[in-house]
Amino acid sequence: MDINATLIGLMIAFVVFVLFCMKFVWPPLNNAIEERQKKIADGLAASELAEKDLEQARKQADDELKAAKLEAATLIDQAKKRAAKLVEEETQRGHAEREKIIASGYAEVEAERNRVREELRKQLGVLAIAGASKIIEREVDAQKQSDIVEKLVAEL
Amino acid sequence: MAADGKMTPTEYISHHLQNAQIGEGFWTVNVDSLGMAIVLGSFFVWLFAYVGRKATTGVPGKLQCFIEMVVEFVDTSVKETFHAKSKLIAPLALTIFVWIFLMNLMKLIPVDFFPLFWGLLGITVASGMGKGEVSEGAGVIARAMDHPWSYMKAAPTTDLNVTLGLALGVFVLIIFYSVKHKGLGGFVKELTFTPFNHWALIPFNLVLELVTLIAKPISLSLRLFGNLYAGELIFILIAMIGLFQLPLHFAWAVFHILVIILQAFIFMMLTIVYLSMASEKH
Numbered sequence: 001m002d003i004n005a006t007l008i009g010l011m012i013a014f015v016v017f018v019l020f021c022m023k024f025v026w027p028p029l030n031n032a033i034e035e036r037q038k039k040i041a042d043g044l045a046a047s048e049l050a051e052k053d054l055e056q057a058r059k060q061a062d063d064e065l066k067a068a069k070l071e072a073a074t075l076i077d078q079a080k081k082r083a084a085k086l087v088e089e090e091t092q093r094g095h096a097e098r099e100k101i102i103a104s105g106y107a108e109v110e111a112e113r114n115r116v117r118e119e120l121r122k123q124l125g126v127l128a129i130a131g132a133s134k135i136i137e138r139e140v141d142a143q144k145q146s147d148i149v150e151k152l153v154a155e156l
Numbered sequence: 157m158a159a160d161g162k163m164t165p166t167e168y169i170s171h172h173l174q175n176a177q178i179g180e181g182f183w184t185v186n187v188d189s190l191g192m193a194i195v196l197g198s199f200f201v202w203l204f205a206y207v208g209r210k211a212t213t214g215v216p217g218k219l220q221c222f223i224e225m226v227v228e229f230v231d232t233s234v235k236e237t238f239h240a241k242s243k244l245i246a247p248l249a250l251t252i253f254v255w256i257f258l259m260n261l262m263k264l265i266p267v268d269f270f271p272l273f274w275g276l277l278g279i280t281v282a283s284g285m286g287k288g289e290v291s292e293g294a295g296v297i298a299r300a301m302d303h304p305w306s307y308m309k310a311a312p313t314t315d316l317n318v319t320l321g322l323a324l325g326v327f328v329l330i331i332f333y334s335v336k337h338k339g340l341g342g343f344v345k346e347l348t349f350t351p352f353n354h355w356a357l358i359p360f361n362l363v364l365e366l367v368t369l370i371a372k373p374i375s376l377s378l379r380l381f382g383n384l385y386a387g388e389l390i391f392i393l394i395a396m397i398g399l400f401q402l403p404l405h406f407a408w409a410v411f412h413i414l415v416i417i418l419q420a421f422i423f424m425m426l427t428i429v430y431l432s433m434a435s436e437k438h
Contacts, residue, residue, distance in 0.1 A: 003317060004177075004184040010193055010321030017197045018244075018251045018325075025201055026247040028208035029227045032220075035213040 128152050163301070165396055172267055172392045175315060176274075176307035188308040189315035196258040196312070200251070226254065233425060238432040240337065245431060248329070249424050252322065257420035259318070260384060262310040264409055264416070267391045272297065275306030313384045313419075316377070323377035326427050330372060333434040372430050376423065383419050387412055 132149055163171065175186040207223045216224060230250045238245050279299050300306055312318045334343045347365040348358045387408075394404045 002184070003320065004182050004186065005179065006184070006186040006190050006315065006317035007321045007324070009185060009190045010318050011325050013190070013194050013197055014251075014322055014325040017201055017255065018248050020201045021204070021251045022244060022247040025204040025208055026227075026250065028211055029204065029224060030231070030246075032208070032211035032213050032216075033224055033228060033231075036216075039213060 125153065168396060169389075169392055171301065171307070172271065172309075173389070174307050175309060176305065186315055186317055188310075189312040189318050192262060192310065193255075193259060193312040193318055196262070197251075197255050200254045200258060204250075204254070226250070230424070234428055237425070237428045238435075240432070240435040242435070244329075245428065249428055252326075252427055253420050253424040256313060256322070256380070256423050257417060259311060259313045260416035260420055262312070263314070263384065263388060263391070263412060265310045266405070267388070267395050270308055270310040271306040272300055274308035275300030275303045278303035278305030311384060311388065313380055314388045316381045316385075319377040319381040319384075320373070322380075322423070323373035326376060326430065327373035330369075330430050330434045333431050337435040376426055376430075380419050380423055383415055387415060 128149060176188045177184045178187055179185050204223060204227075207220050211220055211224075227250060230253055231246055234246045234249050276296070279296070282303075282305070309315070331343075334346070338346060347369070348361050350361060350365065352361055390408060391405070394401045394408060397404070
C-alpha cells in the first residue's frame with residue numbers, strides 16, 4: 001500500500017483520457033444530443049402550427065358547410081314555390097281549356113239542334129201542308145182547318 | 157507459505173491485498189492497477205468515441221441511447237453546479253464518472269478469479285518465475301497462486317495510488333482554475349486574508365486555508381479508496397468461510413452495486429463542486 005510511481009503513471013493516463021474525451025468523445029455526443037433537441041423542438045413547434053391550421057381549416061369547412069346548407073334550403077324552397085305555382089297555373093289553364101271545350105261543345109250541339117229543328121219545322125210544315133191538302137181535297141173548309149194548322153205549327 | 161500449497165488465512169488475505177509490482181522503492185509500478193486502469197480507460201474512450209462518431213441526430217440505437225443517457229446525466233450535473241464557462245469541465249466529469257465506475261465495477265469479479273487466471277497463465281507461459289515455495293507435487297491451483305502473476309488484482313480503485321492519482325489530477329485543476337479565475341494575486345489573497353482579514357493573522361489564515369485546500373484531494377482519494385478497499389476486504393473475508401460464502405457473496409455484491417455507482421458519482425460531483433468553488437469570485 002505504499003505510494004509509488006503508479007501514481008505518476010495514473011496521473012498521465014488521467015490527463016490523456018481527459019484530453020481524448022475532450023477532443024473526440026464529448027463534442028460529437030453533445031452535438032448529436034443538442035441537434036436532436038433542436039429537431040424535437042422544431043417538430044413540436046411545427047405540430048403546434050399544424051394543429052392551429054387544422055383548427056382553422058375545420059372552422060372554415062364548418063362555415064362553408066353551413067352556407068351551403070343554407071343555400072340548398074333556399075334553393076329547395078324556391079323550387080317548391082315554383083313548382084306549386086306551375087301546378088296552379090297549369091291547373092287553371094286546364095280548367096279554362098275544359099270550360100272552353102265544353103262551351104264550344106255546347107255551342108256546337110246547340111247550333112246543330114237549331115239547325116235540325118229548323119229542318120224539322122220546315123219538313124213538318126211541308127208535311128202539314130201536304131196532310132192539309134189531302135184533307136182539303138175531301139172537305140175544304142179553310143176556315144175550319146186553319147186553326148188546326150196553326151195549332152200544329154205552334155206545337156212544333 | 158507451506159510446501160503443500162495450503163495458505164493460512166493471513167497469507168490468503170495478504171496475498172489478495174498485494175498488488176503485482178515491478179521495480180524498486182518509489183519507482184515501483186503496480187502493474188495490475190495501472191494496467192487495468194489504462195485498459196478500462198481505453199475501453200471507455202473507445203466505446204464513447206465509437207458511439208460519438210456514429211451518432212445520428214435522428215432516432216438513436218439502443219447503445220447510443222444508453223451512452224447519451226450517461227452523457228446527459230453528467231451534463232445536467234455539471235450545468236446545475238458549475239456556472240462558469242468551460243470546455244474542460246464536462247468531459248472531465250464524464251471521464252471521471254465512467255472511468256471510476258468501470259474500475260469499481262471490476263470488484264464484482266469474484267476475488268479469486270482474476271488472480272487464479274493470471275497465476276494459471278503464469279505457470280503456463282512463464283513457469284520459471286515461480287517463487288519455488290510450493291513443491292512441484294502440489295496442486296495446479298496452489299502452484300498458480302504461488303506464481304507472482306497471481307498478485308494481479310481486478311479493481312484498480314482498491315489501490316491508493318490510483319485514487320490519489322485521480323485526486324491529484326483534480327487538485328492541479330483546482331489550483332489552475334483558482335489562478336485562472338481569481339488571478340495569482342487573488343488566489344494568494346484568498347489563502348492569506350480569509351477568513352480573518354487582518355495582516356497579523358496571515359500565518360493563521362495560511363495554515364487554515366492550506367489545510368482546507370489540501371484536504372480536498374486527500375478526502376477525495378481516501379473516500380474512494382476506503383470504500384472500495386474495505387469492500388474488497390469483506391469480499392476476501394467472505395471468500396474464506398467455505399460454502400456459506402455463496403449467499404453472502406451475493407448479498408454483499410448486490411449491496412456493492414450501489415457503492416460502485418455511488419462512489420463514482422460522488423467523486424465526479426465533488427470534483428465539479430471543488431472546481432466551481434475554485435472558479436467563483438468572492
